[in-house]
Amino acid sequence: MDEVVTENLSKHFGETVAVDGIDMTVPQGAVFGLLGPNGAGKSTTVRLLCTLLRPTSGGAVVAGHNILEEPVEVRRVTGVLPEEGSHTVYPSMTVYENLEYFARLYGLPEETIPAEIERLLKFMELWERRDDRAGELSTGNRQRLALCRALIHRPRVLLLDEPTASLDPIAARRVRELILRLSKEYQQTFFINSHNLAEVQRVCDHIAIIDNGKILLAGPTDELRKRLRARQVFRIRVYGDTGTAEEVASTAEFVHSVERDADCLLVTVDDPVENNSRLMRLLLDAGVKIVEFAEEEATLEDLYLQVVRGGGDA
Numbered sequence: 001m002d003e004v005v006t007e008n009l010s011k012h013f014g015e016t017v018a019v020d021g022i023d024m025t026v027p028q029g030a031v032f033g034l035l036g037p038n039g040a041g042k043s044t045t046v047r048l049l050c051t052l053l054r055p056t057s058g059g060a061v062v063a064g065h066n067i068l069e070e071p072v073e074v075r076r077v078t079g080v081l082p083e084e085g086s087h088t089v090y091p092s093m094t095v096y097e098n099l100e101y102f103a104r105l106y107g108l109p110e111e112t113i114p115a116e117i118e119r120l121l122k123f124m125e126l127w128e129r130r131d132d133r134a135g136e137l138s139t140g141n142r143q144r145l146a147l148c149r150a151l152i153h154r155p156r157v158l159l160l161d162e163p164t165a166s167l168d169p170i171a172a173r174r175v176r177e178l179i180l181r182l183s184k185e186y187q188q189t190f191f192i193n194s195h196n197l198a199e200v201q202r203v204c205d206h207i208a209i210i211d212n213g214k215i216l217l218a219g220p221t222d223e224l225r226k227r228l229r230a231r232q233v234f235r236i237r238v239y240g241d242t243g244t245a246e247e248v249a250s251t252a253e254f255v256h257s258v259e260r261d262a263d264c265l266l267v268t269v270d271d272p273v274e275n276n277s278r279l280m281r282l283l284l285d286a287g288v289k290i291v292e293f294a295e296e297e298a299t300l301e302d303l304y305l306q307v308v309r310g311g312g313d314a
């Protein structure tokens, strides 16, 4: 079962094509990361999914509800933490009052509200802060309160737009840990926008990479990692001049790219199992004295740079 399905979803702002015909599926229960650079179309996508914006063309179904035909139902089953999400809570109200206010707004049965608030605040480690005014909280705590606000009506789908972008590294880490704990504890689906590759790699089990409003690559995180193994980067250090080695490597047909990194060469090889020994032989035959020939650890960064805006060539 897919919890979010988009079909040719598009949004234009005048001449700007913010979202350009996206087809995307997010499995139920997934922690899905929409990863892309600034201006890629992430926030617009989330605003379309929570019915804050109307698509120029195409559509989407969120938790079984069509964003065009059933916007009220879509809002009921989604919880949103927008960009700069900590502004979605009222600074002059206490932590507790904020949640009480939003719980009533969502029409939660009055008798269930206290227990629900306590459960959430304890989960988010904010219970001790319940009587503090939201405006007096640290940025990290305010963001966690905003997350509670998004969760108060137990939505099936959580749309989190750059949940850690405005936080210092320690607060960001706590928010990430809480998101992971939430996703394990409850059967909710998380849709997380991020420009932070390391974050998406750690938190998300499914990833789609977006740029210029288009999805460039999508799939389970593990599969994307495996796909990387089809191409391997070798770090090569030679004795003496690197020039010959660079020339030899660049002309081999199975070499995808050659880069200099200080006194080393970073050589990207297609089909490494087959070709790393061929590369080594070519270098030795050309009289290159190899000091080091090591596999670079593959991260999603390689893949990301390969697909986003022709990056990696810079």
Ligand SMILES: Nc1ncnc2c1ncn2[C@@H]1O[C@H](COP(=O)(O)OP(=O)(O)O)[C@@H](O)[C@H]1O
Pocket: 013, 016, 017, 018, 036, 037, 038, 039, 040, 041, 042, 043, 044, 045
């Ligand atoms: N309300 C708007 N009016 C005009 N252009 C917009 C609006 N919102 C977003 N855009 C443009 O759409 C593109 C995608 O923006 P956005 O979805 O915010 O990207 P991201 O969240 O990935 O940084 C950008 O070029 C941005 O300038």
Ligand SMILES: [Mg+2]
Pocket: 039, 042, 043, 044, 083, 161, 162
């Ligand atoms: Mg954004």
